[in-house]
Amino acid sequence: MSDTQKSKLTIPPPDKVSRPEMLRALEFSLGSSFSTNPISPPPNPLIIVISGPSGVGKDAVIKKLRQVRESLHFVVTATSRPMREGEVDGKDYYFVSKEEFLSMVERNELLEYALVYGDYKGIPKKQIREFMEKGHDIVLRVDVQGAETLRKILGNSAVFIFLVAENELELVKRLIDRKTETSEALLVRIATAREEVKHVRDFDYVVVNGEGKLDSAVKLVESIIDAEKAKVRQRRAVI
Numbered sequence: 001m002s003d004t005q006k007s008k009l010t011i012p013p014p015d016k017v018s019r020p021e022m023l024r025a026l027e028f029s030l031g032s033s034f035s036t037n038p039i040s041p042p043p044n045p046l047i048i049v050i051s052g053p054s055g056v057g058k059d060a061v062i063k064k065l066r067q068v069r070e071s072l073h074f075v076v077t078a079t080s081r082p083m084r085e086g087e088v089d090g091k092d093y094y095f096v097s098k099e100e101f102l103s104m105v106e107r108n109e110l111l112e113y114a115l116v117y118g119d120y121k122g123i124p125k126k127q128i129r130e131f132m133e134k135g136h137d138i139v140l141r142v143d144v145q146g147a148e149t150l151r152k153i154l155g156n157s158a159v160f161i162f163l164v165a166e167n168e169l170e171l172v173k174r175l176i177d178r179k180t181e182t183s184e185a186l187l188v189r190i191a192t193a194r195e196e197v198k199h200v201r202d203f204d205y206v207v208v209n210g211e212g213k214l215d216s217a218v219k220l221v222e223s224i225i226d227a228e229k230a231k232v233r234q235r236r237a238v239i
């Protein structure tokens with residue numbers, strides 16, 4: 001009789017013993033006790049880059065995501081653009097002067113920065129490091145140009161999500177209705193958006209933020225995050 005056959009004999013029928021007795025018998029037969037260690041290690045903190053053309057709804061999606069996912073850290077971008085009505089310094093952006101911004105660049109404090117429509121925007125590195133160390137996932141909101149730079153810096157160590165409207169007309173309507181741009185600025189943004197949508201292939205995921213369907217877009221972003229956290233081969237970003 002083989003060893004396996006012998007050990008099988010020592011296991012009582014399941015209907016004759018309690019669960020603890022059964023566990024003991026199984027452990028005895030296998031020669032080791034059952035582990036309570038997690039089978040998979042905890043997922044790495046994730047960097048999620050959310051991008052898309054101007055007016056597509058990046059801020060709107062992020063605002064909603066902030067309400068439903070408190071564990072995410074939304075990096076506050078530094079910008080030299082003037083504050084819009086209703087915006088709060090330190091919450092929406094860190095509003096700094098052009099001079100202050102350029103000294104942050106000189107001190108190498110920014111992960112990425114760019115001059116966008118005449119204003120500087122950049123991502124403070126320190127904030128990302130601090131929150132990743134605490135185990136938080138990080139959300140970066142950048143324009144398409146910024147996403148391309150970040151891809152060069154971070155490669156596949158971050159997940160890149162491209163937001164689009166259902167079609168060009170809807171995007172233009174949204175920008176018109178927002179009433180935050182002059183006519184000239186509006187024209188530049190629309191012309192740029194036309195070019196930017198061609199860059200969708202550089203991203204990992206595309207999410208349609210359809211008219212009146214903000215909730216669905218946010219749900220899809222949440223599903224992407226969940227799927228990323230369940231990946232066997234996790235991304236590992238080092239800033």
Ligand SMILES: Nc1ncnc2c1ncn2[C@@H]1O[C@H](COP(=O)(O)OP(=O)(O)OP(=O)(O)O)[C@@H](O)[C@H]1O
Nearest residue numbers: 054055056057058059060174178210211212213214
């Ligand atoms: N799903 C949606 N349906 C209808 N309106 C929307 C939707 N998503 C966003 N909007 C509206 O469209 C306008 C543009 O959205 P938002 O300001 O979030 O865009 P953005 O991508 O952050 O733009 P920018 O890059 O210029 O800052 C806002 O007035 C916003 O309320």
